[in-house]
Amino acid sequence: MRCLVTGATGYIGGRLAPRLIEAGYAVRCLSRSAGRLRDMPWAHRVEIVEGDLGDAVSLVPAFEGVDVAYFLMHSLGRADFESADRVAARNFAAAARAAGVRRIVYLGGPEPPPGDRPSPHLRSRAEVARILLESGVPTAVLRAPVIIGSGSASFEMLRYLTERLPVMVTPRWVSNRIQPIAVRDVLRYLVTAATLPPEVSRGFDIGGPDVLSYADMMRRYARVADLRPRGIVPLRPFSPWLSAHWVGLITPVPNAIARPLVASLVHEAIAKEHDLDAYVHDRTPLLGFDEAVRLALGRVRDANVETRWSTAAAWDAAAEPLPSDPDWSGGSMYVDERCREVSAPAADLWRVIEGVGGDNGWYSFPLAWAVRGWLDRLVGGVGLRRGRRDRQRLRIGEALDWWRVEELVPGKLLRLRAEMRVPGRAWLEMSAEPDGDRASVYRQRAVFLPRGLAGHAYWASVVPFHGIVFSGMARNIARGAESPTERRRA
Missing domain, CATH: 3.30.530.20 (START domain)
Incomplete structure (x- = not known):
C-alpha cells in the first residue's frame, strides 16, 4: 500500500512518515521543495514529490498510484490561514478523487460544544474536515485536543509558561477541561486509520486517559519537570486577545501561532466517544499526561520516544533538533x-x-x-x-x-x-x-x-x-x- 503524506516537514508529518515505513507501507512525501526533506533521517526511504496544495495542477503526479492520503498541513502563522487551508483542502480532495485514492486521513481539532462560537482556528479545522468528508473519498477525521510532545505548539506553550513563571496571573480559560493526548498515541491512531474499512467515513474523537484543566496541566508539568509548585491566580478580565499577547511576551511561540491557539482554549476539549479504539489492533494502554510529559522531556530512555532531539538516547534529550521541528520548540537550551x-x-x-x-x-x-x-x-x-x-x-x-x-x-x-x-x-x-x-x-x-x-x-x-x-x-x-x-x- 502506498501512502501520501502532506506536511512531512511539519511536527506530525515528520514523525508519521517513519512510522508508516515501519508498518511496511511505501511512503511518498509531498513538499513544495524537496530540499526541505533532505536532512530527515528517513529521507532515503521515501519518495519525494514536489507540489503545492495551493496549485491543483502540481498535485497530479503526487497522487498517482496512492492508496491512502494524509492531510496534515495547516497554515497557522499566516493572517489568511482560513482561506489558505480552504483552498488546500479543496485541491487535495479533488486530486484524491481524480486519482482513485481509497482513503483520506485528516488530523483536525476538537469540536466546540454546541452553542459555542468557535474560534477561527477550530472553525477552519471543522471546515477542512467537512470539505474532505464531502470529497466522495472515504475519509477519517481524527479530532485531537492538546498534543503532548516536544515540538507541538500547544505543548511548547505549556512548557515555556510553566518553566518561566513561578507565579502566573492567568486568564479564565485555565479552568477549562482538556483531554490531552501523547503524540505517540496520535501517531498510532493515524497509522490505524489507514486500514479502516471502506464504508467508514466519519470523524473520531481521540484523547488520552486524563481530563485536566489547563491549570492542572501546568501544575503537573512543574512536578514532572522537578520545578517548584507554581502559583496560579486566575484573572477574570483577561481576554483571549490579551492572553495571546501575554503568551507571546513570555514564550518564544510566535504571536501569529499563539493567537489562534489561545483563542481555541476558551472551548473545552473532551472526547465524546472512543469509537476508533475498536479498530486499533495494538492494545497498548494510552499514555497518561505525566508519562507523556516525561517522554517529551527525555526523562525516559526509550528508543521510540517522539522527541525533538535526534539522538535522545545518547544525550538524554540534549542533542540536535529534528529538522521538521520549529526553531522555537524544545525548551531553552x-x-x-x-x-x-x-x-x-x-x-x-x-x-x-x-x-x-x-x-x-x-x-x-x-x-x-x-x-x-x-x-x-x-x-x-x-x-x-x-x-x-x-x-x-x-x-x-x-x-x-x-x-x-x-x-x-x-x-x-x-x-x-x-x-x-x-x-x-x-x-x-x-x-x-x-x-x-x-x-x-x-x-x-x-x-x-x-x-x-x-x-x-x-x-x-x-x-x-x-x-x-x-x-x-x-x-x-x-x-x-x-x-x-x-x-x-x-
Missing part, C-alpha cells in the same frame, strides 16, 4: 561551541582529550575550576574531590571530578554529564576528527538545559567566564596535542 584546527594527528589530540580532569586538570584557568569546585561542595555537591580512576584511560559510567562519563567512542568522542549542583542539566562534549594524516579538528561543546528562572539566571551569571574558561580550554588542548611537552594547564 544554551550552547557554547568551540572549534580549532590542530596540526597534529587525531590520535595525539585524543590522548589529550582522554586525559582531562583529575590531576591532569581542565587545561584552563585552574583557579576558576577550583573555586567552582569549592562552591559546589558548600551547597552539598561533589566538587572536584572525586578525581579520576586512571590518569590516562576513561570508561563509560565512571566519575570524573564533578562529571560522569556518559558516552565514550575511543579516538573520537567524549561526552560528560554534570553532577554538580546546578538548576538544570549540563553536558560537556569533546571530539577529535581527522583532517588528513597529520592534522585534525578539535570540537568542544557545552550544553545547559535550565530549570526554571533560577536556571536562566545561573547561565547568565556564568556566561562572562565562558569566554575565558572554554576558549582557553580549547586552545590548550590543541597546543597539548601539537606539543606533548608543552604544559597543558594555563
